[in-house]
Amino acid sequence: xxxxxxxxxxxxxxxxxxxxxxxxxxxxxxxxxxxxxxxxxxxxxxxxxxxxxxxxxxxxxxxxxxxxxxxxxxxxxxxxxxxxxxxxxxxxxxxxxxxxxxxxxxxxxxxxxx
Amino acid sequence: xxxxxxxxxxxxxxxxxxxxxxxxxxxxxxxxxxxxxxxxxxxxxxxxxxxxxxxxxxxxxxxxxxxxxxxxxxxxxxxxxxxxxxxxxxxxxxxxxxxxxxxxxxxxxxxxxx
Numbered sequence: 490x491x492x493x494x495x496x497x498x499x500x501x502x503x504x505x506x507x508x509x510x511x512x513x514x515x516x517x518x519x520x521x522x523x524x525x526x527x528x529x530x531x532x533x534x535x536x537x538x539x540x541x542x543x544x545x546x547x548x549x550x551x552x553x554x555x556x557x558x559x560x561x562x563x564x565x566x567x568x569x570x571x572x573x574x575x576x577x578x579x580x581x582x583x584x585x586x587x588x589x590x591x592x593x594x595x596x597x598x599x600x601x602x603x
Numbered sequence: 604x605x606x607x608x609x610x611x612x613x614x615x616x617x618x619x620x621x622x623x624x625x626x627x628x629x630x631x632x633x634x635x636x637x638x639x640x641x642x643x644x645x646x647x648x649x650x651x652x653x654x655x656x657x658x659x660x661x662x663x664x665x666x667x668x669x670x671x672x673x674x675x676x677x678x679x680x681x682x683x684x685x686x687x688x689x690x691x692x693x694x695x696x697x698x699x700x701x702x703x704x705x706x707x708x709x710x711x712x713x714x715x716x717x
Binding site: 530579 | 646647648652701705706
């Protein structure tokens with residue numbers, strides 16, 4: 490238990506569906522992140538939120554839409570995805586002013602796009 | 604461009620044997636190097652962290668080394684157990700503009716056979 494909870498753990502959707510991934514952190518951290526993990530590739534940073542303000546959008550297609558209503562909740566809204574978007578989506582949090590910037594990851598949401 | 608290269612890509616060993624995983628990096632300005640363990644279908648969990656002035660750090664049967672001059676790190680696993688089967692990810696962080704910026708390696712997939 491890392492203190493970062495993601496739901497759902499598994500999601501199968503068609504290319505025309507709209508779905509959302511949810512992340513909640515119970516660590517009191519002030520930064521939250523979405524990462525994409527595809528097979529044989531390093532983790533890819535998608536979005537960063539500091540104090541619920543988006544500070545980074547790593548050239549992510551608009552079919553991925555993040556939302557951060559407060560510093561402990563983060564959503565990733567999905568719309569008209571492509572099969573190549575199938576991956577493990579990891580949420581993470583950190584304390585921005587910590588000594589090391591350690592990332593605490595959730596268990597991930599395994600997304601399959603048909 | 605900051606990069607982290609890990610080797611080998613995959614490794615199979617027998618239970619009880621030792622193994623060493625490698626990480627080479629070009630990350631600037633260097634702040635810290637962390638090894639994460641990621642079990643299949645789970646999120647990464649931090650094993651060790653080393654800053655510039657540290658050259659070795661242990662966590663149970665895991666020992667990480669860092670040579671900041673050659674920009675190399677290794678993770679040595681002693682007396683391997685079946686539960687060590689996982690992906691091991693080297694993450695090197697730069698510190699810039701008040702933020703830690705991690706660069707992820709692709710990971711080494713370790714399989715421990717009985």
